[in-house]
Amino acid sequence: EIVLTQSPATLSLSPGERATLSCRASQSVSSYLAWYQQRPGQAPRLLIYDASNRATGIPARFSGSGSGTDFTLTISSLEPEDFAVYYCQQRSNWPLPITFGQGTRLDIK
Amino acid sequence: EVQLLESGGGLVQPGGSLRLSCEASGFTFSSYAMSWVRQAPGKGLEWVSGVSGRGSETYYADSVKGRFTISRDNSRNTLYLQMNSLKAGDTAVYYCVNEPYDFWSGTLYYWGQGTLVTVSS
Secondary structure, three states, X not given: OOOEEEEOXXXXXXXXXXXXXXXXXOOOOOOOEEEEEEOOOOOXXXXXXXXXXEOOOOOOOEEEEEEOOEXXXXXXXXXXXXXXXXXXXXXXXXXXXXXXXXXXXXXXX | OOEEEEXXXXXXXXXXXXXXXXXXXXXXXXXXXXXXXXXXXXXXXXXXXXEOOOOOOEEEOOXXXXXXXXXXXXXXXXXXXXXXXXXHHHOEEEEEEEOOOOOOOOOOOEEOOOEEEEEOO
16 A cells, blocks of 8 residues: 655644645655645545646645655645645555545644 | 535444435536545545446445445436445545546545544444
8 A cells, every 4th residue: 555644744834925745655656646625624625636737726826746756735825715734645556545645734823 | 516415424333334325416427436535533534435437347445345335326416335334433524526537546526525424332
């Protein structure tokens, strides 16, 4: 099973600042890496799929990069609604199993 | 607009059974694969099961294989998850998720709001 490790566990920033979240895979997942946002009390929402493709309706301030084992989600200028938990997920060894990282909590400083 | 409405959650005793349903609207249901993903209270996300658009291919996490069965009724635009031999560790919010292709790919595109399953005596 491919293990995804997200860092940091918690990130405290202010609105307007740039956020950089990391996801590292235990072995190569090529570009089959997605990012999800989960606000408190809400369902997760797909932000980025296949490493760098924004999902429908996702603002341009969200971008994804990386390939192989190291990936980054960047939020260029934080809005108040961006403070949430972010998960990465891989689907490399399709069809099974797909796995998630443990999450990064983005808090308001 | 894609809408996914889960139902069927509730309190069940260990060893019991429950069937979750997910009613879909806003897209051609039979053309897209679907998944179930769960989240234990205060914990992260765990993929549970997936099914192709026609229902001919199904996939399961090792943790539920042999106990859970995913199915779909394309005439009713509804996805199901039959859960048997439930354990305390199955306690979670279960999300119904739409995928962007007719084959199951693990790309979890649109999510429902979830239904809570509690396994406890």
